[in-house]
Amino acid sequence: MNLKEKYISIQSVFMDRLGGYLEKYGYEFSEKEIEDDELKSLQLVFINNKINRSLTISYLPFNIRGETSERVIVFIARTNVNGVYSLKDIFNHDNISFDSDRFCLLNYAGSFEEQLEQACKYYIALFDDYLQEWIKGEKWEDIPFDWDPYK
16 A cells, blocks of 8 residues: 555544544544655644644654654644643653554554554543543643653
8 A cells, every 4th residue: 555545544534533533522624734745744633723722643654764654643732822742742741651552553453444443442542531631621731841862
């Protein structure tokens, strides 16, 4: 399956599963962005203007070295002021244990579409178990940037 076909599958599955999930919290699909320089990433952005939040789902097929990585990263942002965090940032800050290997589609069995379905189920479980207040706009914390990996 080439990247364009993967992007079509991602859009279909994520829009249906994650978009459908977010819709019940007032989020609407806002935009699709493809970093077209060699198709490096796909981003699906959902916005809830009533609570000034956005949720971006980023698919990164390659890591910085150009190796296949098949990563899915989710970011939550406040749209009325600066502030954006990945789920990993939030979980590390709140001392919530999570399996970061499950952010990589390669760690799921089955076809690409089956991997997407499994990843969606994992993200929805994380949203339900740990991120309800963030998604509903009831919680926002200033999370300091972790400089340790850059020292």
